[in-house]
Amino acid sequence: MLKFLIWPLAAIALLALPHGLSFSQQEILVFLTINILLVTSYRLLTLTGEWSLAHVVIMGVGAYASALFTKELGIYVPVSMLLGGLVSALIAVILSFPLFRMKGFYFLIGSFAAGEIIRLLWKHFRDPFGGAKGIKGIDPMPDFSIGIYDFDFFEPVSYFYFAGLVVAVCMWILWRIERSPVGLTFHAVHWQDKLAEASGVNLRAYRTLAFAVASGFAGIGGALLAHYIGTINPNSFDLDYMVFVLTWAIVGGTGTFYGPILGCVALTILNEVILREMGFEQARPLIYGCILIASILFLPNGLESIVQKFTKRRAKP
Numbered sequence: 001m002l003k004f005l006i007w008p009l010a011a012i013a014l015l016a017l018p019h020g021l022s023f024s025q026q027e028i029l030v031f032l033t034i035n036i037l038l039v040t041s042y043r044l045l046t047l048t049g050e051w052s053l054a055h056v057v058i059m060g061v062g063a064y065a066s067a068l069f070t071k072e073l074g075i076y077v078p079v080s081m082l083l084g085g086l087v088s089a090l091i092a093v094i095l096s097f098p099l100f101r102m103k104g105f106y107f108l109i110g111s112f113a114a115g116e117i118i119r120l121l122w123k124h125f126r127d128p129f130g131g132a133k134g135i136k137g138i139d140p141m142p143d144f145s146i147g148i149y150d151f152d153f154f155e156p157v158s159y160f161y162f163a164g165l166v167v168a169v170c171m172w173i174l175w176r177i178e179r180s181p182v183g184l185t186f187h188a189v190h191w192q193d194k195l196a197e198a199s200g201v202n203l204r205a206y207r208t209l210a211f212a213v214a215s216g217f218a219g220i221g222g223a224l225l226a227h228y229i230g231t232i233n234p235n236s237f238d239l240d241y242m243v244f245v246l247t248w249a250i251v252g253g254t255g256t257f258y259g260p261i262l263g264c265v266a267l268t269i270l271n272e273v274i275l276r277e278m279g280f281e282q283a284r285p286l287i288y289g290c291i292l293i294a295s296i297l298f299l300p301n302g303l304e305s306i307v308q309k310f311t312k313r314r315a316k317p
Contacts, residue, residue, distance in 0.1 A: 014164060018157045026156035028272045030163055030228060032265065034221050037167045039248045039260040040174055041217035046254050047178065048210045049190035050107050053242055054095070054115030055218055060237030061118065062088040062219020063226035068128055070139040070227075077141050081166075081223035088219025089212040091118075096208040112239075122234040134233025138226050153228075163224050170217050175257055177213065186210050240285070247288050251295045253302020262303040267291070 018026045042055050066084030069075040075083065095114050102110050122129045129135065141153040141162060151158040177183050188196040189206050197203055226232050244267075252263020267288070275281050299305065 015161070018160050023156065025272075026160065028268070030156050030160050031225075032268050033160060033163045033167050034224050034228075035245075035248070035264050035268070036261055037170055037221040037224075038218055039245055039252075039264045040171055040257070041214045041221070042245055042249060043254050043257070043260045044174055044177065044186075044217075045210050045214040046249070047183065047186040047190060048207045049193075050103070050207060050211070051246075052211070053108055053112035053239070053246075054118075055214070056237045056242040056245060057115035057118050058088050058092060058215040059218040059222035059225075060122075060232070060234075061091050061215075061222065063222030063232050063237070064122065064129060064135065065219070066223035067135045067138045067226045067232060071135070071137070072128065077139055077227055081220055081227070084223035084226075085216040085220040088222070089216035092212045092215035093208060096204075096211050100204050100207050100211075115242075119234045119237065130233070132234065134231060134236070135226075136231045138230045138232070140230065141227050159228050163228070166220065166224060170220060174217065178257060182206075182209070243285070244288065247292050250292060251299075251302055253304035255301060256304045256308075258307075259302050259304035262307070266303060 018029055021029065038055070038059055042052075045052055045055070062081075062084035064084075065087035066077075066080040069080035069083050070077055095111075099107055099110050099114060122134070123132050125131070141159065143150065143152050143158075145151065151162065153159050153162065178186075185196070185201060185206055188201065189203055193203055222237075225236075248263040248267055249260045250263070251267060252261065253259030270287075270291075271281065271284055275284060275287065280287065295302065
């Protein structure tokens, strides 16, 4: 009976959560929701054993594409968000041709180079990317009403509900992909690549598929971000942001679906609630680095291992 009550109670708690926060905390909640989609989509790529340093830039591709679709072509914002995700997936497919000639460390460095090339293109071309200043005045999500509730998307509470719904749907799709035969093949490509290849699995095709799908959802996250803050530039998707994504994934753990989410939530609370209040926000890279090293040394399986130990103890008679 308790299992059936968990999800409705969690949904009610999430609906009520922003009303107990200040305006700035509500905005942090919006960014946290988008970052959860980003780090969850990143985990899909890691299932094949590859770690990319271009994921945040790919997120930016979705943000730029969606912004340009609305500003230049007048496409309805929700449609442009989906198109932004498709453009990100397409760019990932194009990048896969040179990148998947490499593996491991070389793929990591190659993805970083590819991401920097894309960022340099954004900086160099003022038309249509706006150069170093980026794109401003991005169309917001249009307001609408459902019953007695008016959704004003300049308000973080309304945008949190919208972003939360989009992210929930995306995460459900990612969860279903992981548990499908395709997801099981991703695991096989990582852990038993020679055996999988001998069984007829096209390793490069499945790595490309994981890269494209993960990039597509990252692009949707970028579009959500762009239409909320109303302005983007190449520095919005730099290496610092990518390092934070890596830290969230490693600290949370990538062995389970919820691991990276734990890392993202825990470190966001640490940064926004503790470090900012104590005046140590500028030291975030240093503190994140220390946390990352400590996690690798003392908690190699991430925060998810603590949850697993707790649930195993509860399951014992």
